[in-house]
Amino acid sequence: MKYYSTNGKAPIADLHKAVVKGLAEDRGLYMPERIKTLPKDFFENIDKLSFQEIAYTVADAFFGEDVEADALKKIVYDTLSFDCPVVKVKDNIYTLELFHGPTLAFKDVGARFMARLLQYFIRKEQSDHSLTSHLSPLTSQEVNVLVATSGDTGSAVANGFLGVEGIHVYVLYPKGKVSPIQECQFTTLGQNITAIEVDGVFDDCQALVKNAFMDTELNQHMKLTSANSINVARFLPQAFYYFNAYARMKALTSHLSPLTSNLVMCVPSGNFGNICAALFGHAQGLPIKRFIAANNANDIFYNYLQTGRYEPKPSKQTLANAMDVGDPSNFARIYDLYGKSHERISSLISGATYSDDQIRETMRQCYEETGYILDPHGACGYQALVDGLQPNEVGVFCETAHPAKFKEKVDDILGIDVDIPARLRAFMEGEKQSTPMTKDFADFKQYLLSQ
Numbered sequence: 001m002k003y004y005s006t007n008g009k010a011p012i013a014d015l016h017k018a019v020v021k022g023l024a025e026d027r028g029l030y031m032p033e034r035i036k037t038l039p040k041d042f043f044e045n046i047d048k049l050s051f052q053e054i055a056y057t058v059a060d061a062f063f064g065e066d067v068e069a070d071a072l073k074k075i076v077y078d079t080l081s082f083d084c085p086v087v088k089v090k091d092n093i094y095t096l097e098l099f100h101g102p103t104l105a106f107k108d109v110g111a112r113f114m115a116r117l118l119q120y121f122i123r124k125e126q127s128d129h130s131l132t133s134h135l136s137p138l139t140s141q142e143v144n145v146l147v148a149t150s151g152d153t154g155s156a157v158a159n160g161f162l163g164v165e166g167i168h169v170y171v172l173y174p175k176g177k178v179s180p181i182q183e184c185q186f187t188t189l190g191q192n193i194t195a196i197e198v199d200g201v202f203d204d205c206q207a208l209v210k211n212a213f214m215d216t217e218l219n220q221h222m223k224l225t226s227a228n229s230i231n232v233a234r235f236l237p238q239a240f241y242y243f244n245a246y247a248r249m250k251a252l253t254s255h256l257s258p259l260t261s262n263l264v265m266c267v268p269s270g271n272f273g274n275i276c277a278a279l280f281g282h283a284q285g286l287p288i289k290r291f292i293a294a295n296n297a298n299d300i301f302y303n304y305l306q307t308g309r310y311e312p313k314p315s316k317q318t319l320a321n322a323m324d325v326g327d328p329s330n331f332a333r334i335y336d337l338y339g340k341s342h343e344r345i346s347s348l349i350s351g352a353t354y355s356d357d358q359i360r361e362t363m364r365q366c367y368e369e370t371g372y373i374l375d376p377h378g379a380c381g382y383q384a385l386v387d388g389l390q391p392n393e394v395g396v397f398c399e400t401a402h403p404a405k406f407k408e409k410v411d412d413i414l415g416i417d418v419d420i421p422a423r424l425r426a427f428m429e430g431e432k433q434s435t436p437m438t439k440d441f442a443d444f445k446q447y448l449l450s451q
């Protein structure tokens with residue numbers, strides 16, 4: 001499969017290049033040239049397949065031309081060593097729980113998949129290299145993954161890559177703006193993971209990473225790649241969730257009217273990687289009627305839907321901090337996928353935006369009414385269904401993180417003591433190690449050159 005850039009000025013790339021480079025030369029995002037639709041009988045029998053079997057079929061449609069079947073199957077099966085169940089919350093509202101991975105947030109799947117695919121390509125490069133020439137001094141060098149995080153990306157990527165040979169990960173995060181539990185998930189790992197504490201906001205971290213990729217001198221010095229949701233190997237595998245959700249809903253609601261006409265998928269969104277993957281799934285034929293992008297007070301996409309104008313703004317800090325994004329990267333992909341048509345986009349996707357007060361109120365109401373504990377991100381998704389679902393529709397919202405990841409907030413809002421799962425507790429016992437950094441690119445560049 002070939003990949004083009006959303007900015008249309010970079011050369012066409014193969015999967016290998018798109019994964020290693022992350023961002024195209026013209027700062028655009030890579031898009032697959034074709035999206036294969038899956039056969040009808042796959043959807044007819046999907047409820048009888050396991051999550052891993054479903055995911056392999058979807059992965060094969062995206063990556064099958066570029067990765068040998070055995071290797072791809074192993075990557076998919078190793079990545080999905082945990083489930084993502086659908087749970088009924090009330091009436092016609094269900095949740096797709098995406099927090100059963102190692103760091104209890106949905107980004108585990110994309111990060112684990114990307115780590116394994118990148119390692120596959122690095123090994124291939126090394127074996128090709130030893131067979132052929134010694135002309136390119138960079139080929140055998142370590143690959144450096146740079147990742148900016150507003151919280152959950154850092155922990156998922158760091159853990160997805162932990163101990164993966166030939167790869168070093170630098171996690172950039174905004175000082176004082178991620179929860180203590182999130183912070184310990186990427187600052188206590190050691191080994192091939194370095195945490196960098198930036199004196200700024202998430203957008204500053206993202207700008208440092210983007211500038212590093214564009215810097216010629218730096219790229220001559222070291223091999224750099226991205227693991228942000230802009231990387232095709234991270235965002236596309238998130239499509240697996242939505243096929244699985246459809247399969248589980250098909251089994252759960254077989255007595256209802258045909259789901260093909262009434263299933264609504266609601267995705268709490270920040271950088272829009274997760275919902276973008278869902279839209280790719282839709283383009284592969286997944287029968288979802290429509291989508292809702294649920295936002296916190298960062299309402300850039302919501303405003304775009306209303307006005308047709310995309311106007312990035314500085315991000316605002318909110319309770320749902322993994323969605324504090326003022327210029328969602330994957331908007332460029334969504335815009336491209338629908339031929340830049342506001343009409344097509346707004347007829348398939350609607351929006352919702354919630355203040356911190358509304359998020360708190362939602363969490364309380366849902367807990368009182370149903371006993372279900374929402375985290376602040378999932379709360380936006382739940383409320384968007386409560387507000388937006390038609391009586392004949394069935395809605396599934398993504399619960400994108402385990403509430404214990406935001407324990408201080410959740411305990412305070414609900415007046416309860418949320419249990420901390422054992423795998424989260426283990427992180428909290430490690431020692432924090434991080435490198436302080438200004439938001440000035442010159443400082444960051446100097447630091448990387450000295451590595």
Ligand SMILES: *Cc1c(COP(=O)(O)O)cnc(C)c1O
Binds near residue numbers: 106151152273401
């Ligand atoms: C990253 C994240 C989101 C937003 O996902 P995008 O793909 O960036 O839109 C939502 N909730 C949680 C808990 C997250 O970590």
